[in-house]
Amino acid sequence: MVIKLENINKSFGKLKVIENISFSLSKGEKLVLLGPSGCGKTTLLRIIAGLESFEGIVIKNFKKLGYVFQEPRIIPWKTIYKNLKFVEENDKKIENILKTLKIYEFKDYYPNKLSGGMKQRVNLSRALVIEPDLLLLDEPFASLDIHIKWNIINDLLNEWRKRNFSMIMVTHDIKEAIMLGDRILVLSNRPSKIIKEYIISEKINEEKLTREIIELWTHEVKA
Amino acid sequence: MKFLYGILIFILIWWVLSVFINSLFILPSPLTVGKVFFEIIQTKTLWDALTSSIYKGFIALILTILIGFILGFFMGICDFCFEILRPILTVFQSVPVISWLVLVIFLWGIGTRGPIAITVLSLLPNTTFAVAYGVKNTDKNLLEMAKVYNVSKKKIFKDLYLGSVGPFILTALEVVSGNLWKVIFVSEYLCGKNGIGVQIAWARQYVDIPKVYALTIFAVVLGILSERLSKLFVKIFLKDWEYGN
Numbered sequence: 308m309v310i311k312l313e314n315i316n317k318s319f320g321k322l323k324v325i326e327n328i329s330f331s332l333s334k335g336e337k338l339v340l341l342g343p344s345g346c347g348k349t350t351l352l353r354i355i356a357g358l359e360s361f362e363g364i365v366i367k368n369f370k371k372l373g374y375v376f377q378e379p380r381i382i383p384w385k386t387i388y389k390n391l392k393f394v395e396e397n398d399k400k401i402e403n404i405l406k407t408l409k410i411y412e413f414k415d416y417y418p419n420k421l422s423g424g425m426k427q428r429v430n431l432s433r434a435l436v437i438e439p440d441l442l443l444l445d446e447p448f449a450s451l452d453i454h455i456k457w458n459i460i461n462d463l464l465n466e467w468r469k470r471n472f473s474m475i476m477v478t479h480d481i482k483e484a485i486m487l488g489d490r491i492l493v494l495s496n497r498p499s500k501i502i503k504e505y506i507i508s509e510k511i512n513e514e515k516l517t518r519e520i521i522e523l524w525t526h527e528v529k530a
Numbered sequence: 531m532k533f534l535y536g537i538l539i540f541i542l543i544w545w546v547l548s549v550f551i552n553s554l555f556i557l558p559s560p561l562t563v564g565k566v567f568f569e570i571i572q573t574k575t576l577w578d579a580l581t582s583s584i585y586k587g588f589i590a591l592i593l594t595i596l597i598g599f600i601l602g603f604f605m606g607i608c609d610f611c612f613e614i615l616r617p618i619l620t621v622f623q624s625v626p627v628i629s630w631l632v633l634v635i636f637l638w639g640i641g642t643r644g645p646i647a648i649t650v651l652s653l654l655p656n657t658t659f660a661v662a663y664g665v666k667n668t669d670k671n672l673l674e675m676a677k678v679y680n681v682s683k684k685k686i687f688k689d690l691y692l693g694s695v696g697p698f699i700l701t702a703l704e705v706v707s708g709n710l711w712k713v714i715f716v717s718e719y720l721c722g723k724n725g726i727g728v729q730i731a732w733a734r735q736y737v738d739i740p741k742v743y744a745l746t747i748f749a750v751v752l753g754i755l756s757e758r759l760s761k762l763f764v765k766i767f768l769k770d771w772e773y774g775n
């Protein structure tokens with residue numbers, strides 16, 4: 308077990324954002340939390356990262372945490388290389404991860420010269436360079452072209468196969484969830500609660516699953 | 531080139547006006563002043579005075595930046611400090627040089643410390659505010675990112691706070707270097723023992739108007755030179771922040 312959440316509740320003032328969420332994550336597992344926009348996904352990741360107060364219990368059993376933020380959060384006055392150097396001293400590790408994510412040749416670029424896809428690659432490589440035991444990903448591929456999205460996910464999976472860390476990704480994109488997850492927890496509209504769990508196998512019928520999830524969300528809105 | 535034409539036109543107007551006014555005490559002709567100018571730049575007195583002024587300017591600049599940085603940094607990270615210090619600095623900002631004079635003369639009499647203190651006091655508020663706003667403007671998202679990755683305090687200070695204060699400091703430096711000499715000369719004039727300001731005071735005492743003008747030209751040249759120099763300095767340093775363009 309890498310992390311375990313028990314009965315997590317969270318409100319911002321009167322706004323209830325998270326309701327009774329519990330789950331646990333085993334080592335090497337890729338978990339996706341799939342929920343509609345504004346349901347509280349970012350808040351949940353922030354709770355896990357220790358950036359937000361909450362009610363309930365979080366049991367942490369990992370050393371290093373990598374966090375791919377929803378916004379790139381790159382230091383604008385530093386080159387890509389120096390941005391990674393900010394979190395990791397080891398030059399060899401920095402070079403390797405930049406090569407894995409195919410941005411090594413841009414290592415001396417300033418962030419404002421980069422496209423959105425490249426910024427996300429930097430955001431991701433900063434999370435990976437520290438060799439995390441748990442990697443949090445907050446809609447990391449939203450707003451990227453489908454082929455760029457695929458490419459980055461592939462590079463990420465290559466690194467995962469090498470190092471076998473655990474991942475929690477949150478997204479509202481069903482396709483993305485199926486692409487990456489071993490297990491999907493479907494979240495309701497705000498306040499988020501877990502309304503369904505899917506184990507993803509090779510033989511999964513993507514279309515059927517997509518229809519089912521959309522159905523779930525629509526019903527939930529009516530209720 | 532345009533700069534030169536500007537100066538030529540300026541001298542021409544000056545010359546015409548001096549012919550019309552025709553009084554050595556109000557407006558001596560450019561030629562008279564020029565002669566005096568070339569006379570005085572050959573005297574040791576002038577260069578000693580200049581050394582003294584530059585020395586004071588340099589010390590004042592360093593003190594201003596040092597104190598401004600420390601105060602500004604704390605004002606930036608601590609809202610309470612900001613609220614406490616803001617009114618004090620705002621008052622300082624509007625105290626006329628002449629009022630500091632009373633205090634300074636009472637404390638140290640005529641000498642070197644007075645002009646330095648007055649200069650620091652008049653330049654400090656702007657510098658401090660610049661640093662404080664720079665620190666306050668440090669991106670909260672980046673600070674949070676640093677926290678998640680357990681980045682050391684030292685690195686956060688150097689790479690995040692200094693990085694975002696940088697551009698503010700450089701603009702402050704430009705403003706300060708533009709005003710530095712004016713304040714230095716005035717305070718020398720009022721309570722200095724030597725320096726360009728003191729030279730002007732003496733020339734005035736002996737009603738040597740051409741010399742006052744010649745010294746003024748000298749001061750103007752010094753001001754322009756130091757502004758150019760600081761712009762160059764800023765440009766070199768801004769390389770680190772060139773992401774902005």
Ligand SMILES: Nc1ncnc2c1ncn2[C@@H]1O[C@H](COP(=O)(O)OP(=O)(O)O)[C@@H](O)[C@H]1O
Nearest residue numbers: 319322324342343344345346347348349350351
């Ligand atoms: N610091 C905060 N203060 C008040 N409300 C917040 C705060 N952070 C998020 N919220 C609100 O909580 C809800 C969930 O936000 P978020 O977790 O960002 O959703 P998601 O990431 O799923 O789009 C939103 O309605 C948002 O406006």
Ligand SMILES: [Mg+2]
Nearest residue numbers: 348349377445
């Ligand atoms: Mg979000």
